[in-house]
Amino acid sequence: MNSPQITPEFEALLDYLKHERGCDLTGYKRATLMRRFEYRMQSLEIGSYQGYLQYLRSHSEEYLALLEVVLINVTSFFRDQETWDYLAAEVIPQIIASKQPDEPIRVWSAGCATGQEIYSLLILLAEAIGIESCVQRVQCYATDVDEAILAQARQATFSDLRITNVPSDWLQKYFQATEQGYVFHPSLRRTVVFGRHDLVKDAPMSRIDLLICRNVLIYFNLETQASLLVRFHFALKTTGFLFLGKSETLILDRKIFTPINLKHRIYAKGLNLELKDHLSLDFKLRQQENILTIQKHFWQTATETSPIAQFAVDAHDRLIGANEQANLLFGLTLDDWKHPFYELEPGKLIASHTSRKFNTYPYHSVVLKDVQRNTPQGTQYFEVTIAPVLNAKRQLLGITLAFLDQTNCKQLAQQLQWADAELERMSECLEATQSELEVAHQKMQLLDQARGLSRDEES
Numbered sequence: 001m002n003s004p005q006i007t008p009e010f011e012a013l014l015d016y017l018k019h020e021r022g023c024d025l026t027g028y029k030r031a032t033l034m035r036r037f038e039y040r041m042q043s044l045e046i047g048s049y050q051g052y053l054q055y056l057r058s059h060s061e062e063y064l065a066l067l068e069v070v071l072i073n074v075t076s077f078f079r080d081q082e083t084w085d086y087l088a089a090e091v092i093p094q095i096i097a098s099k100q101p102d103e104p105i106r107v108w109s110a111g112c113a114t115g116q117e118i119y120s121l122l123i124l125l126a127e128a129i130g131i132e133s134c135v136q137r138v139q140c141y142a143t144d145v146d147e148a149i150l151a152q153a154r155q156a157t158f159s160d161l162r163i164t165n166v167p168s169d170w171l172q173k174y175f176q177a178t179e180q181g182y183v184f185h186p187s188l189r190r191t192v193v194f195g196r197h198d199l200v201k202d203a204p205m206s207r208i209d210l211l212i213c214r215n216v217l218i219y220f221n222l223e224t225q226a227s228l229l230v231r232f233h234f235a236l237k238t239t240g241f242l243f244l245g246k247s248e249t250l251i252l253d254r255k256i257f258t259p260i261n262l263k264h265r266i267y268a269k270g271l272n273l274e275l276k277d278h279l280s281l282d283f284k285l286r287q288q289e290n291i292l293t294i295q296k297h298f299w300q301t302a303t304e305t306s307p308i309a310q311f312a313v314d315a316h317d318r319l320i321g322a323n324e325q326a327n328l329l330f331g332l333t334l335d336d337w338k339h340p341f342y343e344l345e346p347g348k349l350i351a352s353h354t355s356r357k358f359n360t361y362p363y364h365s366v367v368l369k370d371v372q373r374n375t376p377q378g379t380q381y382f383e384v385t386i387a388p389v390l391n392a393k394r395q396l397l398g399i400t401l402a403f404l405d406q407t408n409c410k411q412l413a414q415q416l417q418w419a420d421a422e423l424e425r426m427s428e429c430l431e432a433t434q435s436e437l438e439v440a441h442q443k444m445q446l447l448d449q450a451r452g453l454s455r456d457e458e459s
């Protein structure tokens with residue numbers, strides 16, 4: 001354990017922060033935490049934790065000053081250069097190779113501080129697939145528990161001192177020198193969603209190809225580190241990679257991650273999570289009243305990965321969701337999302353089947369049978385269920401469409417029909433042969449009778 005010096009006064013401080021300021025520091029290493037609190041107390045000339053608690057209660061601005069000291073926000077571009085070189089040479093090409101040319105690449109920088117980490121990664125991705133493709137395909141999440149630091153990260157503007165690690169040709173290509181400092185490439189910047197996210201209590205992102213969490217785990221005690229690693233496993237795709245900080249090691253007794261390169265702290269997903277992991281995740285979140293988030297997350301993942309192609313279309317005919325199977329089946333690109341649904345292939349298929357407008361499906365589901373799609377490989381058949389999505393006031397928000405592939409059933413039904421016809425033909429043949437046999441039999445009988453008569457006459 002990392003808590004050799006637990007004192008009730010210090011725990012009371014942590015309790016106050018957790019319950020009254022919503023900041024849970026109980027999973028951080030106690031010794032480091034105490035040093036940082038004491039640093040703040042010394043600068044305020046406060047001699048006891050009790051005194052500091054009183055000060056915190058009466059000076060609301062002290063909370064942010066404390067956070068700044070506790071959540072060490074040190075970061076830089078291409079921190080540990082060699083590791084980033086390895087990432088560019090070995091990991092990024094693997095991620096790209098595992099995907100279709102238009103498929104999204106999802107990355108998460110957890111504990112991103114002022115953003116240099118995610119911007120470094122975007123430069124490497126842009127070098128690998130080009131800026132335009134990067135803007136189209138890359139979806140970045142950069143999160144941190146510190147709202148103030150995120151505000152700086154969103155600015156994407158860096159002083160001379162902060163860009164010293166950026167090679168000069170990249171500086172020219174990816175930054176614009178302004179009076180305020182070097183501003184990161186605006187289109188690439190827009191691929192990043194920055195958000196406040198507490199790794200300990202908030203539900204993790206999902207379907208991530210590359211999760212970077214560097215120099216963050218190190219602040220947590222072993223138990224919390226283990227629970228964060230379970231969350232990281234949950235967040236990653238099966239083919240995803242985890243990228244930790246130079247001095248961080250995996251402390252798990254089970255191999256839910258396997259090292260790709262230990263020196264550079266890059267891991268792939270290993271053994272699957274066990275039920276107890278899911279339960280522990282669930283239990284912790286339940287404690288923190290976050291169960292709804294994880295349920296939503298689960299539900300979203302279930303829809304995303306459902307084997308039935310599904311779309312969500314709003315009341316203005318805009319496509320607002322398509323799961324993995326739908327994307328795969330119809331090969332949707334990012335560009336398709338800009339068009340009304342009826343202009344996209346699945347929309348046209350429905351329109352060719354029924355003249356009814358999408359937003360006239362008010363209160364019940366409609367099932368369209370035998371919706372045909374002609375492809376170079378042959379005709380596909382779908383049963384499409386169109387269901388309205390209503391809000392609590394029963395107003396129509398949009399519709400969902402589920403495309404159930406019936407091609408195999410259709411083929412089987414056709415084969416069955418052919419087999420039935422063949423059977424009928426054969427039984428007709430059999431009947432004809434039977435009647436022929438009967439006639440022949442009767443003839444034989446008559447012949448036998450005739451022969452018997454002539455023999456009688458002769459005798």
Ligand SMILES: C[S@@+](CC[C@H](N)C(=O)[O-])C[C@H]1O[C@@H](n2cnc3c(N)ncnc32)[C@H](O)[C@@H]1O
Pocket residue numbers: 071072073074075076079110111112113114117143144145146149197198199200213214215216219245
């Ligand atoms: C030392 S910085 C690391 C920055 C960057 N990842 C790097 O390695 O250059 C640690 C960051 O972790 C963030 N952090 C600390 N606790 C966190 C938590 N519970 N959830 C999310 N971020 C946290 C801090 O706010 C800080 O910005």
